[in-house]
Amino acid sequence: MITILIVALAGGLVGIVGYHSNRLIVSSYDVVSNESSPRLFLLSRISDQANRIQVEAISYVLLKLTQSDVEDESVSSASKQSNEELMEMQEASERFSQYLKSLQEIDCLNCSEEDKKLVYGEIEKTSSLFLSLCSKLVEAVENGETNESLAKLKNEMEALEQVLLSLVAEEIDKEHIILKKRMETATKNARYSNKLIFLITGLAVFLTIVMGALLANSIVKPIVQLKSFAQSVGQGNLDQKMPINSRDEIGSLSKSFQQMMKDLKRTLEEKTKLVELAAEAKNERLRVSELKKRNQELEQFAYITSHDLKAPLVNISSVITMIEMSDEVDKNTAFLMDKIKSTVSSMRQKIAKLNEVIKLKKNMKLVPQTISLSDHTQEVLKNLEAQINETNAIVKTDFSHCETIVFPSIHLHHILINLISNALKYKKPGVPPLIEVTSVNSEGYVCLVVKDNGLGIDLDTYGSKLFGLFQRFHLAIEGDGVGLHVVKSIIESHGGKIHVDSKPNEGTTFKVYLT
Amino acid sequence: MSKIKRILLVDDDSLTNLFTKFILGRYNKELEINVCLNGEEAINYLQTTDSPPDLIILDINMPLINGFEFLDWQSQSSFQETCVVMYSTSDREEDIKLSLQYKQVVEYIEKPFDLQKIKVLFDKIDH
Numbered sequence: 095m096i097t098i099l100i101v102a103l104a105g106g107l108v109g110i111v112g113y114h115s116n117r118l119i120v121s122s123y124d125v126v127s128n129e130s131s132p133r134l135f136l137l138s139r140i141s142d143q144a145n146r147i148q149v150e151a152i153s154y155v156l157l158k159l160t161q162s163d164v165e166d167e168s169v170s171s172a173s174k175q176s177n178e179e180l181m182e183m184q185e186a187s188e189r190f191s192q193y194l195k196s197l198q199e200i201d202c203l204n205c206s207e208e209d210k211k212l213v214y215g216e217i218e219k220t221s222s223l224f225l226s227l228c229s230k231l232v233e234a235v236e237n238g239e240t241n242e243s244l245a246k247l248k249n250e251m252e253a254l255e256q257v258l259l260s261l262v263a264e265e266i267d268k269e270h271i272i273l274k275k276r277m278e279t280a281t282k283n284a285r286y287s288n289k290l291i292f293l294i295t296g297l298a299v300f301l302t303i304v305m306g307a308l309l310a311n312s313i314v315k316p317i318v319q320l321k322s323f324a325q326s327v328g329q330g331n332l333d334q335k336m337p338i339n340s341r342d343e344i345g346s347l348s349k350s351f352q353q354m355m356k357d358l359k360r361t362l363e364e365k366t367k368l369v370e371l372a373a374e375a376k377n378e379r380l381r382v383s384e385l386k387k388r389n390q391e392l393e394q395f396a397y398i399t400s401h402d403l404k405a406p407l408v409n410i411s412s413v414i415t416m417i418e419m420s421d422e423v424d425k426n427t428a429f430l431m432d433k434i435k436s437t438v439s440s441m442r443q444k445i446a447k448l449n450e451v452i453k454l455k456k457n458m459k460l461v462p463q464t465i466s467l468s469d470h471t472q473e474v475l476k477n478l479e480a481q482i483n484e485t486n487a488i489v490k491t492d493f494s495h496c497e498t499i500v501f502p503s504i505h506l507h508h509i510l511i512n513l514i515s516n517a518l519k520y521k522k523p524g525v526p527p528l529i530e531v532t533s534v535n536s537e538g539y540v541c542l543v544v545k546d547n548g549l550g551i552d553l554d555t556y557g558s559k560l561f562g563l564f565q566r567f568h569l570a571i572e573g574d575g576v577g578l579h580v581v582k583s584i585i586e587s588h589g590g591k592i593h594v595d596s597k598p599n600e601g602t603t604f605k606v607y608l609t
Numbered sequence: 610m611s612k613i614k615r616i617l618l619v620d621d622d623s624l625t626n627l628f629t630k631f632i633l634g635r636y637n638k639e640l641e642i643n644v645c646l647n648g649e650e651a652i653n654y655l656q657t658t659d660s661p662p663d664l665i666i667l668d669i670n671m672p673l674i675n676g677f678e679f680l681d682w683q684s685q686s687s688f689q690e691t692c693v694v695m696y697s698t699s700d701r702e703e704d705i706k707l708s709l710q711y712k713q714v715v716e717y718i719e720k721p722f723d724l725q726k727i728k729v730l731f732d733k734i735d736h
Contacts, residue, residue: 405622405698408720412628415721419635433624556673566672 107298114287134269136197140217141262143190144224148255150183151228155244158235180232187225194221217261224254316344320351332359406441410434447576462500467493467533467542470503474510481518487527489514496533499540501608505584509542512577513604517546520568522599539590539607547601553594560594581606611731615641617662619651619679620696621671629666629696629722636727648674648682655688662691664734669697669704680711692734694718 157176194217231247326334336352339345413433420430471491475482482489499506514529521527530545551560551567559565561582566575585592589609596602616633620626626644633640643662645651648671655661665683669676676695683689695708695717705717716730 405720408698409622409624409628412625412721415723416628416631419631437624 107294134266136193137262137266137269139193140190140197140221141259143186143193144221144255144258144262146186147183147190147224147228148251150179150186151231151251152248154179154183155231155235155248183228183232187228190221190225194218217258217265220254220258220261224251224258227251227254312340312342313344316340316348320344320348324351327355327358332362403441403444406437406444409437413437444574447574462502464498464500465503465506466498468497470506471510471531474507474514477511478515478518481515485518485521485527487518487521487529489529489531492530492532496535496540499533499542499608501588505588508584509581509606510544512581513544513606516577517544517548517602519571519573520549520602521546522548536607539609542606542608543603544606545601545603550596550598550600550602551594552598553596557594561592611637611735613640613663613731613734615660615662615664616643617651617654617665618642618644619646619648619665619671619676620644620668621646622668625668625720632722632724633727636724636731647671648676648679651679652682655686661688665691665693666696667693669695669699669708677707680708680714683713684711689713694730696720696722 154176157179197214197217227247227250231244231251234244234247323334323336332355336348336355339348413430417427417430468491471493475489481487510531514531517529518527525547528547530543532543532545534541534543549568551557553560556565556567560567561578562575565579566573582592585606585608591607593605593607594602595605618626618629620629623646626646630642630644633642641660643654643658645654651665651667652674667676667679674682676697680693683691683693691713692715693711693713695704695714697704697717698720708714708717715734718726718730
């Protein structure tokens with residue numbers, strides 16, 4: 095706004111200055127035309143009249159001279175003509191005096207008062223002398239003077255006229271010089287004002303450009319700032335402050351932008367809250383589905399329990415049926431009775447195992463305690479002493495990388511005894527088992543490693559079933575299919591994980607990650 | 610007489626197999642009964658035998674390859690027309706439903722067999 099005003103003012107200034115210089119030029123020329131022309135006019139008139147007086151006077155003298163020589167009848171007309179000439183001469187003299195008077199009244203700007211008096215006095219003196227000579231000549235002719243004295247008077251008059259004319263000419267020359275000077279001054283003034291106009295116009299143009307640049311800058315810069323700001327906001331930086339605080343339209347735009355950003359931020363915050371709530375709800379759902387999964391497992395477990403309890407009973411009843419239907423009951427009684435016994439015993443074992451599993455699953459959340467891995471493993475090995483001796487197994491332990499673990503003792507015992515007894519059980523025929531039990535810290539976990547050189551498992555085929563309940567892979571060897579399932583359940587209930595790496599006939603490595 | 614001459618018994622429980630053979634023998638002495646202890650053994654047997662069975666009596670829960678896995682294999686093999694009787698201790702709905710989705714499965718029988726069950730089954734297969 096202000097800059098626009100400044101530009102307008104500059105334009106106005108240029109106009110005023112231009113007008114002023116124009117007036118200066120016009121007034122200069124006015125002075126020249128108004129003041130110089132009447133003087134020149136009068137001076138030329140004076141010389142004209144002087145000439146005319148002289149001419150009239152001479153013609154009057156000539157007429158008077160011829161008058162006396164001609165016939166009587168023509169005398170009246172000749173004297174009439176000479177009288178006319180005389181009157182005209184007198185009239186010219188009067189005008190001559192009048193012009194002289196007027197000339198004296200007109201002020202000469204460039205002459206000092208003394209100069210003026212000197213010049214005009216000279217002119218006046220010469221003219222009065224000239225006029226008196228003229229009347230003397232007329233008198234002389236009237237009195238009938240001789241030709242000689244007339245010629246003398248005539249000559250004197252001519253000489254005076256010459257002087258007068260030269261004086262007037264001189265004055266005219268002077269006047270011309272003054273006029274020339276004035277013209278020069280006027281031209282100079284005009285040039286000066288031209289220069290002034292040119293300079294001021296240049297200045298105005300310069301100012302306009304500067305102001306325009308400033309104005310453009312003051313408009314464009316905030317817009318550019320606003321643009322980069324908007325881009326930054328678009329990238330999600332909602333906490334920054336608007337860099338523009340001007341009071342103009344850009345400023346108010348920036349203010350409403352800031353307001354919009356506030357609203358946007360609030361909306362985003364609300365959205366974030368909603369997302370958090372949704373995430374919580376999702377977590378809740380996950381927990382519920384986790385619980386559902388657990389319940390399903392329990393159902394499965396209950397089913398398998400009932401199934402496996404049922405199967406031996408079915409067998410018992412089958413055996414009884416066979417005994418009943420057999421024609422040779424006596425002969426086979428002993429054999430069948432043995433079968434009944436073994437079935438019953440199997441049933442007992444399974445029930446015992448299942449009870450163990452149920453017990454372990456019930457007590458998943460035992461209180462953890464700091465356990466020395468070395469001491470604990472020795473205890474486990476003591477429990478397995480009979481099997482170790484029987485198989486000539488070598489068990490190596492190294493807990494130097496990680497000596498202790500915080501974990502429920504019963505559960506750790508269960509994990510170790512299962513993994514080590516499996517390593518002993520599924521040994522390669524004729525090869526003494528070599529079992530390595532080590533520990534290491536890994537990504538926030540304590541990693542227990544149990545490595546053997548036993549039969550191994552074909553993980554491509556059976557990997558998915560390895561930790562399943564009642565799954566068995568080595569038919570020649572006694573097993574219940576419960577051990578690894580329980581191990582995995584324990585580990586997972588404490589937020590850990592179990593990895594297995596194995597190749598048939600090369601051995602198996604179990605890695606247990608506990609927190 | 611019944612169309613069924615040869616039977617393949619697939620069950621990991623040897624006592625169950627003993628009893629099944631016994632009771633089938635009681636029903637018809639001339640039945641030829643072969644026994645496999647799991648799905649894998651049964652597949653090997655079928656792939657090598659010269660006299661394929663007319664009926665397969667199949668347990669579900671077995672090591673290595675269980676009953677359902679055997680049925681999956683059978684459906685893709687040249688024995689897909691051979692009748693199968695599911696024979697399990699389980700009375701679980703899911704197991705029964707899943708079994709009957711296989712078109713070769715003619716019946717789901719809960720252990721143990723008795724003469725009445727066998728008679729009904731054979732009559733059903735023959736008709």
